[in-house]
Amino acid sequence: MTSRRKFIQNLTASSGLLLSASAIAGRAETLNSAIEGIKQSPFPEKEDVFWKQIQLAYTVSPNLINLNNGGVSPQPAVVQEAVKKYTSFSNETPSYYMWRVLDKDREAVRTGLADLAGTSPETIAINRNTTEALDTVIFGLDLEKGDEVVLSHFDYPNMMSAWKQREMRDGIKLKWVDLKLPESNKEKIVEQYLDQIGSKTKVLHITHLINWLGQVVPVKELCEEANKRGIITIVDGAHTFAHLNFSIADFNCDYFGTSLHKWLCAPFGTGMLYMNEDRITKTWPLTPDHDPKRKDIRKFENLGTRSIPSEIAIGSAIDFHNMIGSDRKAKRLHFLKNYWASRAQEIKGITINTPSSPDLSGALAHVSIEGKTGRDIERHLLSNHRIHCVAIEYREFDGVRITPNVYTVQSDLDKLLDGLSDLTKA
Numbered sequence: 001m002t003s004r005r006k007f008i009q010n011l012t013a014s015s016g017l018l019l020s021a022s023a024i025a026g027r028a029e030t031l032n033s034a035i036e037g038i039k040q041s042p043f044p045e046k047e048d049v050f051w052k053q054i055q056l057a058y059t060v061s062p063n064l065i066n067l068n069n070g071g072v073s074p075q076p077a078v079v080q081e082a083v084k085k086y087t088s089f090s091n092e093t094p095s096y097y098m099w100r101v102l103d104k105d106r107e108a109v110r111t112g113l114a115d116l117a118g119t120s121p122e123t124i125a126i127n128r129n130t131t132e133a134l135d136t137v138i139f140g141l142d143l144e145k146g147d148e149v150v151l152s153h154f155d156y157p158n159m160m161s162a163w164k165q166r167e168m169r170d171g172i173k174l175k176w177v178d179l180k181l182p183e184s185n186k187e188k189i190v191e192q193y194l195d196q197i198g199s200k201t202k203v204l205h206i207t208h209l210i211n212w213l214g215q216v217v218p219v220k221e222l223c224e225e226a227n228k229r230g231i232i233t234i235v236d237g238a239h240t241f242a243h244l245n246f247s248i249a250d251f252n253c254d255y256f257g258t259s260l261h262k263w264l265c266a267p268f269g270t271g272m273l274y275m276n277e278d279r280i281t282k283t284w285p286l287t288p289d290h291d292p293k294r295k296d297i298r299k300f301e302n303l304g305t306r307s308i309p310s311e312i313a314i315g316s317a318i319d320f321h322n323m324i325g326s327d328r329k330a331k332r333l334h335f336l337k338n339y340w341a342s343r344a345q346e347i348k349g350i351t352i353n354t355p356s357s358p359d360l361s362g363a364l365a366h367v368s369i370e371g372k373t374g375r376d377i378e379r380h381l382l383s384n385h386r387i388h389c390v391a392i393e394y395r396e397f398d399g400v401r402i403t404p405n406v407y408t409v410q411s412d413l414d415k416l417l418d419g420l421s422d423l424t425k426a
Contacts, residue, residue, distance in 0.1 A: 051332065051409065054324065058407040065387045065412045070211065070239060070364050070403035073265045075317065082316040083267050086309035098308050105312050112318040113272055116264075116326070117256075118247030125273040125300040126311055130238035131158045132286070133257030133273035136300055137234055138162045140284040143202060145171035150196045151205040152177040153395065154212060159205065159236055175201070181210070184355045186218040193222055203232045206253075209239040212394045214337075214354040214364035214401070216244070223253045232279075238262060241272070242321055244362050245330035254279050265405075266317035267310035273300060329406060333363035336404040340413040341365050347417075349424040353397055366392055368399030369423055377423060385419040387412075 057076045060066055066074070075083075090098035106126065114121040127133055139162070143149075149163055153176055167174050175196040183189050193204065204226045209216050219235055226233045233253040240246070241256075243263035248256050256274040260266035275283065281295045289299040321329065338356055344367060345352045354365035369377055374391030377400045381387040392401045402416065 051406070055407040055409060057320070060407060063386065065385070065415060067387055067389045067402050067404055067408070067412070067416060069405040069408075070262070070401060071390065072259075072261050072268065073263065073405055074407075075261075075265050075267060076320050078320060079265065079267065079313055079316045082313035083309055086312050090309055102312055103308050105315070106308075109312060109315045109318075112315055113260075116242065116318060116321070117272075117274055118249045119274060120277070122297055123274050123277055125275065125297045126314070127271045127273055127301065127303065128269045128306070129261070129271040130156070130236060130257045130259045133271050134159055134234065134236060134255070135162050136273060136286040137255045137257070137275075137283065138166060139286055141203065141232065142282070142284075143170060143172050146173060146200060147202040148173045148175050148198065148200040149203040149205060150175045150177060150193060150201055152179050152193075152207065154179050154181065154210045154215075155205060155207045156211055156236060156238065159207075163205065173200070179215075181213055181215050182353055182355050183215065184357060184360060186221060186360070189218055190221050190225065194225060197225075197229065197231070201229070201231055203234060205234045205236070207236040209237075209244070209362060209364065211239055211364075212392055212401070213366040213397065214361055216240075216355075216360045216362065219253065220251050223251050227252060239364065240362070242326070243330065243333060245326045248274050260314055260317065263405075264314070264317050264321055266314045267307070269307060270310055270314055275300070324406065330362070331358075332406060333404070334358045334361065336408055336410075336413065337361065337363050337365050337402075339410060340402065340404075340416055341367070343417055344420055347421055347424055350420060351399075353399065363405065364401060364403045366397060366399050366401050367420065368397065369420065372423060374399045377420075380423050380426075381416070381419045384422070385415055387416055387419055 057078070058074055059077050059080065060074055086102060090102055107121070110121045110124050110126060113126070114124045117124065143166065149172060151160065151163060151174060163174055166172055177193050177196050179189070179192055197204070204222065206217055206219055206222055208219050223233045233255070235251065235253045235256040237256050237258040239262060241258035241263060254276045258272050260270040260272055261268045275297060280297060281293055285292050285299050285302060287302050289302050292299065341352045341354065341356065344350050349370040351368045352365060353368060355361045374393050378389055378391040381389055389400045389402055392399060404413065
């Protein structure tokens with residue numbers, strides 16, 4: 001069994017600076033050894049010493065139980081330390097150490113992200129968040145007046161606003177899917193999208209996991225249907241990358257954008273854009289490039305001065321994620337959601353607005369209480385139980401979104417259940 005000291009030593013060993021080929025090779029060897037030791041340990045996804053040790057790798061506040069990891073997640077200590085070290089190193093002579101030395105390691109980070117995504121490094125651009133990634137695509141596509149885009153009322157507001165701006169400016173037409181949620185039948189979800197697709201449809205915009213409710217949308221099946229019809233596919237993966245266990249390549253989508261400061265627990269303000277290689281020359285950069293039509297994914301990274309220390313520290317977040325393992329992490333997150341949701345739905349007056357199956361949900365779930373608003377629930381949990389969550393009032397749903405993470409322990413969720421139960425009696 002891995003001791004706490006050994007585990008923390010392994011994590012610390014994996015967070016060194018990437019400043020030379022030999023350093024990269026040595027770091028990889030140390031990390032691989034640590035990962036193999038963890039993988040060979042008999043740790044299930046349920047509560048055990050493994051997940052206790054994961055909790056110890058974070059510096060979360062003892063004064064609050066954080067169940068709002070969907071918006072932004074805390075970074076494990078090794079990632080925080082990497083940001084500090086890279087920032088200190090850069091400040092010795094920024095224009096040399098940050099731009100000429102540290103920034104060279106961007107390619108190692110790109111390769112690490114590509115490995116996680118199951119794609120080539122030449123399809124991965126590093127940016128600041130999902131909004132920036134998908135705005136690059138939405139405003140970079142050549143669309144003409146009358147061209148149709150199919151999207152959902154449950155997509156993220158920033159993305160809906162971007163498409164509405166193109167509608168106002170360029171005269172494209174938006175076709176809205178009025179999803180009936182929650183839905184436990186994949187085929188019914190696909191049918192709702194197909195009902196809006198016609199001969200003029202040029203783009204299908206899909207949110208992989210709906211932030212309001214935690215509903216997973218069958219991206220692979222929708223992309224298959226779109227590809228049959230020659231329709232461009234854009235996937236908003238803000239809430240799924242490093243959360244659910246999948247390969248972007250398996251989707252056969254054209255574009256995929258995500259925020260790395262969510263489920264990868266990378267530094268704040270880091271994101272990623274995947275682009276099918278065939279689409280690179282056909283997509284205009286959001287921030288101009290000297291050759292906007294060149295076939296180089298790096299043309300989408302021309303953002304000016306940015307936080308290079310934060311971007312290079314993505315590598316430490318990837319290492320930490322790999323230390324756990326994608327499959328083990330996904331199973332643990334789904335277990336935590338079902339642990340509290342299955343018990344909560346047995347309490348009179350409580351409704352869970354998220355499917356329970358692992359192919360249609362992950363860690364995120366929405367809960368409502370009869371006679372209470374989401375604000376009522378949020379205030380009650382924070383004031384009386386020190387639980388931080390977020391009220392979600394959207395369309396016909398009014399409740400709170402509960403989102404645990406890998407550092408969450410079952411006793412935290414027991415307190416959540418106590419808080420929800422108390423409120424049903426108030």
